[in-house]
Amino acid sequence: MTRINPGGNFCGHDPLQPRLELIKPARTGKGGHPPLILATMARLKDFYHNPTLLPALNAANGSARQTRSERRESEVLLAQSLLKHMDQATLRVGVPTPRGFQSLPMAYFERETGLSESRAKRALRDLRWAGVVTLTTIRERLTDGSWKSRAAIKTISPRLFEWLGMGKALMRERKKARKRLAERQQAENTSTRLGTLMTKLNPIPSVSRRRRRANNDIERDRQLQVKAAELKAAHWDWDREQCYREAEKLIKTFHY
Numbered sequence: 001m002t003r004i005n006p007g008g009n010f011c012g013h014d015p016l017q018p019r020l021e022l023i024k025p026a027r028t029g030k031g032g033h034p035p036l037i038l039a040t041m042a043r044l045k046d047f048y049h050n051p052t053l054l055p056a057l058n059a060a061n062g063s064a065r066q067t068r069s070e071r072r073e074s075e076v077l078l079a080q081s082l083l084k085h086m087d088q089a090t091l092r093v094g095v096p097t098p099r100g101f102q103s104l105p106m107a108y109f110e111r112e113t114g115l116s117e118s119r120a121k122r123a124l125r126d127l128r129w130a131g132v133v134t135l136t137t138i139r140e141r142l143t144d145g146s147w148k149s150r151a152a153i154k155t156i157s158p159r160l161f162e163w164l165g166m167g168k169a170l171m172r173e174r175k176k177a178r179k180r181l182a183e184r185q186q187a188e189n190t191s192t193r194l195g196t197l198m199t200k201l202n203p204i205p206s207v208s209r210r211r212r213r214a215n216n217d218i219e220r221d222r223q224l225q226v227k228a229a230e231l232k233a234a235h236w237d238w239d240r241e242q243c244y245r246e247a248e249k250l251i252k253t254f255h256y
Contacts, residue, residue, distance in 0.1 A: 013070035020045045020076055023114050024237060026084045034088060036166065036173045041080045043164045048072045054163055060126035074123040077113040079160075082133060084112075086156050089177035093133075093154040097229040098222050103138070103151040104233055111237070132160045223251050 013019075026033040026041060043053075051058040051066050057075060061067045067075075082093050085104060094103040110120045127133045134157060138150040161170040227247035232238060238246075 013073055015069040018048055018069065018073045018076075019114070020048060020073065020080075022077065022080055022084070022112055024112055026080075033084065034173065036088065036169050037083055037086065039169070040161060040164060040166050041083050043166070044076050044079050044083070048076050054130065054132075054160075056130040056163075057126060057132060060129045070119075071122070071126070074113075074115055074119045075126050077115060078109060078120060078123040079127055079132060081109045081112045082127075082154060082156060087177075088173050089181045091156045091158065091174075093156065094151075095229060095233060098225050102229065102233060103153050105151040108233060131157050133157065220251065224248065227251050 026038060028038060032038075047053045047057065048069070051072060058067050058072075060075075061071065085093050085095065087094070087096070087101065090101070092101060092103075094101050096102075106117075106120060106124065109115075110117055113120065115123065124133070124135075128135060134155045136153040136155070138153060139147045140150055142148055158167070158170060161167050224244065224247050227250055228240075228243040231243045231246050231250075232240075235243070
């Protein structure tokens with residue numbers, strides 16, 4: 001049987017009708033993604049039709065020739081997906097959890113972009129080579145002495161926003177985001193200090209059954225949030241309710 005290639009190396013790519021939308025697009029309107037993120041994602045799409053918009057990325061193929069269209073399509077999709085999950089204060093890519101900011105594995109971005117593993121990895125290499133994103137490898141030492149790799153920390157470079165004409169907007173939004181983060185951290189620290197002070201001023205000789213139950217409820221809610229966040233990272237298409245339903249089944253039952 002003869003294989004027909006429309007110009008995209010048999011990957012289903014159509015140069016005249018590129019697929020530049022994520023499988024699960026960013027949310028718009030009230031409660032959606034920040035305007036800066038949405039505007040930057042929109043401008044990224046222009047790179048497909050005008051590769052000179054990002055010269056460094058266009059040169060990531062290591063050739064003087066213009067990057068092939070299916071490769072540009074992959075780069076645009078992956079860059080959009082990374083931006084969609086970027087924290088404006090730190091420019092890190094991931095999701096906030098009660099245990100801190102959690103990086104997302106490449107498998108997550110493959111599902112959200114619809115790219116194959118090979119196309120996603122090549123797009124990430126291109127974005128990294130062009131200085132659009134930086135990667136920090138994370139390894140965890142296990143009790144048996146071996147090492148386990150974690151999802152690499154991915155950080156969007158401010159240069160991407162500058163190249164797309166969004167540099168000043170990024171500076172304004174980062175300043176606001178950092179202020180909100182500092183206020184939140186200060187509030188949390190104040191709450192912790194007050195709790196410690198109250199404990200010292202009013203020591204409780206014994207914890208009642210009701211108090212123990214309340215503490216267990218708080219810990220259970222915390223574990224539920226953590227597990228729901230982990231499930232969301234593993235199942236990008238699940239909504240909040242489904243993540244929490246499955247988390248309920250997985251967390252340990254507390255006995256009072």
